Amino acid sequence: MNAIVCEPAVATNAGCAARVASYHCEVMEHRWVNARYKYLRLHAQAPLARITRCGQFYQLRCPVSERQQPFLLRPMSVYGTGPEEGTIEFLYNVTGVGTRALAELPVGGTMEIVGPLGNTFGFDPAYQRILVVARGVGLATMAPLVREAGNNGVAVTALMSARSPADLMREEFLRGVEAQVHSVYDSDGSSAVERIEILLRELIETQALQAVYTCGSHRLLMLLQRVLADYPGIRGEVAMEQRMACGMGVCLSCVRLFDCGKEKGGKQDMQFLRVCREGPVFPISTVVGEVEFG
Amino acid sequence: MNAIVCEPAVATNAGCAARVASYHCEVMEHRWVNARYKYLRLHAQAPLARITRCGQFYQLRCPVSERQQPFLLRPMSVYGTGPEEGTIEFLYNVTGVGTRALAELPVGGTMEIVGPLGNTFGFDPAYQRILVVARGVGLATMAPLVREAGNNGVAVTALMSARSPADLMREEFLRGVEAQVHSVYDSDGSSAVERIEILLRELIETQALQAVYTCGSHRLLMLLQRVLADYPGIRGEVAMEQRMACGMGVCLSCVRLFDCGKEKGGKQDMQFLRVCREGPVFPISTVVGEVEFG
Amino acid sequence: MADRYEDPQRVDLRVHVGDLILRNPVMPASGCFAIEYREALDLNRLGALVIKSVSPKSRAGNPTPRVAETHGGMLNSIGIPSKGLEYFRASVLPPYTAYDTPVVVSISADTAEEFAAACAEVSLPEVAAIEANISCPNLEADGMAFAMAPETTYRAISAIRRCTQHPVWAKLTPNAANVAAVAKAAEEAGADAVVMGNTVLGMAIDVRTRKPKLGNVMGGLSGPAIKPIALRMVHQCHRAVRIPVIGCGGIATAEDALEFMLAGASAVQVGTASFIDPGVMQKIIDGLQAYCEQEGIAHLRELTGAVQLDRQLTDRWLRFAQQSG
């Protein structure tokens, strides 16, 4: 279930043995990590740590209250799992109806989550060094990748972008893994695209990177697409977002257009793919940089 | 706002100064009194004890949960108020969606209640003795009346009917007021109408009763109507129930037909009256004993 | 002349419904309001007072139970209990006209002629407008009503138009298949505004007793559940007619009211939400005030129809999508 995009849907799913279920969880820990993000640790009577892979997500059934009545489930990347088999973690931005309702869930309370869903990052334990480019909530999605790199002795370079140092969440991202961190901020202008491009090219030229991963910023994604075009040997992957209903590939609400390269006839092969199913992880090169559709 | 039925609605409401509002309350106490009934004590930052009168009810906004999502408010008689100004009590039967949701409300939680609503029992502190005939939830409605009698030195005779001794809730009804209690049960056949009729007539003949009140049983109501027809000097009142939406006399969902006696022309004057507004307390003599409509 | 109950703030909440100027766009929906709400609200602060529909014929209303709750809404089959117009004029109307707020009388009737005669009879100086409830699910005809079709709508409204100089609002039903055409017929027949909409015909059954939850078997669905349907219809009516559209259906918050205004409503009616909180209309008015302040809107009425549609979006999407295999 790696991010190998543009296979026909049928082949992708054929013989798929993964089981998706609704898990009843208890809230073990739930706290603010800064003014906008909350950390949530759940426990289920099921081996979530074992069945969940790096880059996958769950759909959360946010609680219903007098003031907030979310109807659809909310997709959330897995921020971490374990050490107990039944433990799963999320890190989320409190923004709208569902996440505001979620934020009110007390420790000891319960909630349902549906998953695991989606494909995984393409990661090879034999890599020497990877680069992760994160902004905002993107770090929740890539945190398991950082951990996996750490576990496998793969060196990590992290380029972290944030509004200001208070928003960075460096510790939350690395969770103890050693990494070379480059932080850039809107507040001092260091996050400007031109300046990041210089930094990026320098990192790529000087470090023996096998793969670059990103999540959380369209601007950074487009920059990476442009830069990586010059380095076809480097694996580049992005975790995407889109409005979802089913989260399982059924409803076709979460499509985006991807450019799957030249067909035999020489024509560009453009495909609508489901972020929840063929994604959320896609090769950076395939992303079509439209911004005008929601 | 006593139970003086069959005045034209306009006159009944004219110049009514009572204020109805939605009060935000905190749950101070909430516990089972037996297998089916729960006792609930709320506190609001408003003088509920002062503005609420004997026989009135509130509409409760039952909490919303994943499993129970009541939409309409639930009408509940006031079981008691005070001693603090902001304290109000309810005693309720856990039956359907709303009351099941209500039963889950934790101490320290909050809820909205709308009221005070409806008219009051007609009670005169100069009475010597009153008879209260209660079954099931009817005792919640009449408990404030028993207390008022107690406070005013009016003697109380209580005829309590229940499935079995375990269902009686005698202490919950009297709450320390001295009363002569006659308990009858389905389990030993003592609640049969013929037997109660004998008891009733005996009580009326031997005790100097000025008023009889009832709530909670259609069968007992019809019996009282028949018996009291022979004693026109005794005030007889009943608190009625009906499905409600607004609880304020606006929507006309809660009507029942009442027989308001002979008109000038000699014709029976039958009227649809709103249980939430002209009631919930009505003269026993006016009740039309239909059972086939909901 | 300044309205002394007008909100004293900087934001101008006034809206126009034809020649009528309302101090704000918030008024009750017929049947979900009566004089008793003066105990919970200052009636001098509402945009208008709309009274429960009255029919010229005396009617008992429908069998009980008359209400049942559903997910996010309720069903009602009250019917239009009525003691006739004479009683209405003598005993129902007077307390409403004691306020400094325009009073709207809602009329329900069985035939176009009955409608016309009733509207003429309530065309009193103290009545600001007449709402013709041509939409109430006529349950004897399996939910059919005048406003189910353009022709019958035209017939009823033009009969009324001939008999009164008062502003006439046509209250349409969401049970119609093509509300834009119905609204257009109402406009052509001379309505001064359309109210969109009424309840959606529905049903509920108790699976234990196997009986319908309403004595009348079917009834009208109202509340938040129907909001997206009513909103869509308001937008369709707004695009179809030049007369003002008054939005109604599931409005419970200031945001809901704003959504209806953006979709094309000049004013809004609040029904079922008052049953959950009798003070809700004042909260909605306060919320509109707060929104305008936050968003720097000087005149609330500028929001009417201000939804931002991107008319080329679908074309661009299709061109974009054409690239796909």
Place this chain on the structure above:
Amino acid sequence: MADRYEDPQRVDLRVHVGDLILRNPVMPASGCFAIEYREALDLNRLGALVIKSVSPKSRAGNPTPRVAETHGGMLNSIGIPSKGLEYFRASVLPPYTAYDTPVVVSISADTAEEFAAACAEVSLPEVAAIEANISCPNLEADGMAFAMAPETTYRAISAIRRCTQHPVWAKLTPNAANVAAVAKAAEEAGADAVVMGNTVLGMAIDVRTRKPKLGNVMGGLSGPAIKPIALRMVHQCHRAVRIPVIGCGGIATAEDALEFMLAGASAVQVGTASFIDPGVMQKIIDGLQAYCEQEGIAHLRELTGAVQLDRQLTDRWLRFAQQSG
């Protein structure tokens, strides 16, 4: 011959939809189900498998965002993205027919002829029935669709009938004003069953951005919010036709399914509820089983249309009420 996946208990959950016998009445609603649900459900335990509508013409579907949530429901404007029938037969259909459960192919098309040709093309031995989605809100025509009127329904279904021997189910739209007449037209044109119903056309606006919440502006409302509407229409169809009615709209629990059966449904379709819990259909089947055991019902199908109506109630009420002044 015994169905080896039939529930082994005493209660008989089987239902008849025309000549088809289903092991239980629970099947997915088109567009709310795809082969991926095999990861969450045993597809051999469902009553039938209904596939997402396919159109003969290749289509991209509608612009994103394609979904938005509402109170107790959701709006969608997916459209019917399609790679055509050839792709459908080669790549979409085969995994469904690997199960021991009847497969229903849903067809969507722009003209009666296109419908007929497409239905003919999917009249394959491995297909148990064809659902003609004559109801999907045709948004170019402001929500109009074949099933909006009896005439167009008759035209589409009779064209289909001439081209296939397969059971044909006509999927009707709740946006029609008179679904009973539409159902009757479908029956007269030779439909083997009607599916009542589809989504209700709705709209939602973000009051901060002032933009519609759907890329396509309007979309179909589904979920518990519409249940009372769908239920009412199922009951109206049941009274109007002799062919089976399959209920659809807001079903999320066994109680909901039972309510639809009592109202007249022979089977039910579950749509949006699967998005909230992909295992919900199995829970509904288990709940039907439990209900029958509790209530001592040997054959679930006896519940179809078993709502207890008291036809004299209104008359009695009116006589009763006549006593009032």
